[in-house]
Amino acid sequence: MIAHNHDTGSICCSRCSSPVPAELLGASTGLTCTICGASLVVEVYPALFRGTGPVEVGDSLHAEDEASCYYHPGKRAVVPCAACGRFLCALCDMPLAGQRLCPVCVQLAKAHGQMLALVNHRVLHDRIILSLAIFPLLVFWITIITAPLAISLAVRHWKSPGSLVHKSRARFILAILIAGLEVAGWTTFLVYRFV
Amino acid sequence: MSYVRLSGKKRGFFSQYTLWKGGDHVLAVVSNGYSEDYRRFYFKDIQAVIIRPTRRARTITFSLAITAALIALAAFAAAAANQIFMAYLCGIICLSLLIGLLINVLLGPSCSCHLKMPLVTHEMPSLRRLKHAQAMLFEIRPLIRTIQGSLSDEEIKTTFRHLQPGRDLSASSYHSRTSRLSYSSMQEYAGGIHGLLFGLLLIDAALTLAHFYHANVALYFMNMITGIGLFILVIMALIRQKDHSLSQTAKKLTWAVMILLSVDYLLAYCFSIGYFVMARRSEAFQSQWTLFSAMAEIIPAEHPWLAKVYMFHIAGAATFGLCGIISTALWRRQSRSRAISRPAASRVLREEGES
Secondary structure: OEEOOOOOOOEEOOOOOOEEOHHHOOOEEEEEOOOOOOEEEEEEOOHHHHOOOOEEOOOEOOOOOOOEOOOOOOEEOOEEOOOOOOEEOOOOOEEEOOEEEOHHHHHHHHHHOOOHHHOOEEEOHHHHHHHHHHHHHHOHHHHHHHHHHHHHHHHHOOOOOOOOOOOOOHHHHHHHHHHHHHHHHHHHHHHHHHO | OOOEEEEEEEEOOOOEEEEEEOOOEEEEEEEOOOEEEEEEEEOOOOOEEEEEEEOHHHHHHHHHHHHHHHHHHHHHHHHHOOOHHHHHHHHHHHHHHHHHHHHHHHHOOEEEEEEEEOOEEEEOOOOOEHHHHHHHHHHHHHHHHHHHOOOOHHHHHHHHHHHOOOOOOOHHHHHHHHHHHHHHHOEOOOOHHHHHHHHHHHHHHHHHHHHHHOOOHHHHHHHHHHHHHHHHHHHHHHHHHHHEOOOHHHHHHHHHHHHHHHHHHHHHHHHHHHHHHHHOOOOOOOOHHHHHHHHHOOOHHHOHHHHHHHHHHHHHHHHHHHHHHHHHHHHHHHHHHHHHHHHHHHHHHHHHHHO
């Protein structure tokens, strides 16, 4: 069974959303919208004509001895899941990062942050810890609490996944150095004051 | 997977938007400093890149230049009055504005960039300068073409027709469709309010000129009435032109009139406050009428600042009034000729459809 999407081959003006005619379009075209008069530079790629393509929803079982989908027992299995090995029909087959997975494995991979292609949010622990080491210096006495806290958090989150685009651990190191100096300063002060 | 930073960046108060090039996709990163959100645009799915030049950079340049000029004047005035601190302060502000102006000029023309993906079109906030958008295209174009292949201009047109044979996407049908769209969505408007506005603007210019040479209560009163009328008409015209078809020149002139009137009345207000508070504070005005007659009898030629405001208003009102009347008249003539040719065009289209 195939469902088609017909939203193909139309480009709209980014200002007034009126469609731009095919005759005016080329691989890379400069044109003027005749509705709002906006100048547009449009670069078209073959994917525009591909649309969203047919959506596979899976074939029904033709014979009793055929392997069926784990999630849809009435549908014919086409591939096993690369992670859990369950049989999947065309609807449940999810190709992702070179693997063919079932929806549950994709869900689990997303929840555990195992697949980079599914990561859409990351907490930047290194920046939080660096702020925790630097900003309390404005009110110096707080650093007696925040400096050890920053060091412990840095150790705890050393291996936590950070930004997808900035992979350096320089901020962690800097935070540990600053917090270490603060701890050393407090230790020296307390030793001289009370011992 | 390693990412390479693409040019362009948008900084907000609490967020920063950047684009990164990955192996098979562009990664949009929205960062608030302590966390990042990601969106991927896969090269295999990018259908089109739409770049539209905007006027934002020019507006910023103009605003910065005007502000810097005004602050420079204030700095000179403060220096002349021996207020050294104020002069230095204004000088520093002016210098900062000029640096901002220089950066804005160096960044080049502004634009808005959209990526058309299946089912949805995304705006790229970080690509707000033409050179950044072009640099991004230069980076990703080869990758998209490697994955998707490339099509010639002729292939694109043929594929359009092949994909949607029932849908006529030719330029001629587009013009007829768009004209139908404009006729249906925009009601008929003869430009009456705009004509009245520009006409009254000319009358106001003449009355102001008369008052400049013969300051009296009657002329001042008439001038005041036309001023109120102008404000009402300009607001009505701006509301009307929003949903009705009108020439772009007339629309821009209406906005220019609005700015002229606002600047003009602000200057006049500042002058009258300064004049009555500073120069004539010892006098006691018994009623509104005595105050009004005192204002009417101010001879502009005796006060250089007021004379400049009057000249500015007369020149602006006469220029905009005249240009507005001409552009509205031209637009009326064009719309009349369109109205005459429209039944003939629709008849031709109907005959084509029947055949």
